[in-house]
Amino acid sequence: MTRDDARNKIIFALDVPGMAEVTKWAGLLSNKVGMFKIGKQLFTACGPEAVRAIRQAGGEVFLDLKYHDIPNTVAMATLEAARLGVQLCNLHALGGYEMMATSMETLRSKCGEQRPKVLAVTILTSSNQETLAEIGIETPIREQVVRLAKLAQRAGVDGVVASPQETSLIREACGSDFLIVTPGVRPAFASVDDQKRIMTPADAVSAGADYLVIGRPISAHADPVQACDLIVDEIVAGKAGL
Numbered sequence: 561m562t563r564d565d566a567r568n569k570i571i572f573a574l575d576v577p578g579m580a581e582v583t584k585w586a587g588l589l590s591n592k593v594g595m596f597k598i599g600k601q602l603f604t605a606c607g608p609e610a611v612r613a614i615r616q617a618g619g620e621v622f623l624d625l626k627y628h629d630i631p632n633t634v635a636m637a638t639l640e641a642a643r644l645g646v647q648l649c650n651l652h653a654l655g656g657y658e659m660m661a662t663s664m665e666t667l668r669s670k671c672g673e674q675r676p677k678v679l680a681v682t683i684l685t686s687s688n689q690e691t692l693a694e695i696g697i698e699t700p701i702r703e704q705v706v707r708l709a710k711l712a713q714r715a716g717v718d719g720v721v722a723s724p725q726e727t728s729l730i731r732e733a734c735g736s737d738f739l740i741v742t743p744g745v746r747p748a749f750a751s752v753d754d755q756k757r758i759m760t761p762a763d764a765v766s767a768g769a770d771y772l773v774i775g776r777p778i779s780a781h782a783d784p785v786q787a788c789d790l791i792v793d794e795i796v797a798g799k800a801g802l
C-alpha cells in the first residue's frame with residue numbers, strides 16, 4: 561500500500577469545541593488525513609458552519625451524528641445531511657430496519673447519485689459484553705454486530721461503523737463492496753481512553769477496514785503531524801508494524 565492510500569484511510573475525529581479549532585486542525589492536517597469527522601460536540605457547538613468550513617478548505621466530511629429516532633425524523637435529518645454536501649453520514653442500526661430503509665429510500669429518491677454514503681453504527685466501540693448485558697442484550701457482541709451489519713445491508717445502507725475486532729466477520733458476511741469504518745483504533749504510542757474494543761491501525765487495515773476513525777491518538781500527541789506520519793508508516797509496513 562502507498563503512503564497516499566494509507567493517508568486516505570485516516571478520518572480525523574474533529575472533536576473540538578469551536579471554529580478556531582476547526583481552522584487550526586484543518587490547516588495542520590489537511591495533507592495528512594483523508595477526511596475530517598464532525599461529531600456531536602462540534603456540530604452542537606457550531607452547526608453547519610463547521611461542515612462548510614471544511615468543505616471550503618477542500619476537505620471531505622463524515623458527519624457523525626448517529627441518528628436514532630422514528631423513521632420519518634431520521635430520513636429528514638439524513639436528507640439535510642446530504643444537502644450539506646458531506647461525503648459520509650450515519651444512523652444507528654439499533655433503530656431497526658424500517659428506520660434505515662426509509663432513510664435510504666428518501667435519499668435515493670431526492671438526491672439520486674448525488675448523495676452521501678450512509679453508515680449504520682453497530683455496537684459502539686466503547687461497549688463490551690457487560691455494557692450490552694446492562695441493557696438486556698445477552699447475544700455475544702460479535703454475533704450482535706454481524707446481525708446488525710446484515711440488517712443494515714438488507715435495508716440498503718452502504719456500510720457500517722464497527723470495531724476493527726469485528727471487521728473480518730463483517731467482510732465475510734456482507735462482502736467486499738460493503739463499507740467498513742472503524743473507530744477504536746489505537747497505535748502503540750497512544751492511550752486507550754474510553755475505548756474497549758480496539759486494534760492497532762495496521763491490524764485494522766489488515767482485517768479489511770476501509771477507513772479508520774482516529775481522534776485523540778492524533779490530537780493529544782505532542783506532535784500531531786508526527787502522529788499521523790507514524791500511523792501511516794505503520795499501515796504501510798503492514799500487520800506486524802515492522
Ligand SMILES: O=c1ccn([C@@H]2O[C@H](COP(=O)(O)O)[C@@H](O)[C@H]2O)c(=O)[nH]1
Binds near residue numbers: 599686722755
Ligand atoms: O463506535 C463508535 C462510533 C463512533 N466513535 C467516534 O469515533 C471517535 C473516536 O475518537 P478517539 O479519540 O480516537 O477515541 C469519536 O469521535 C467517537 O465519537 C467511536 O469512538 N466509536
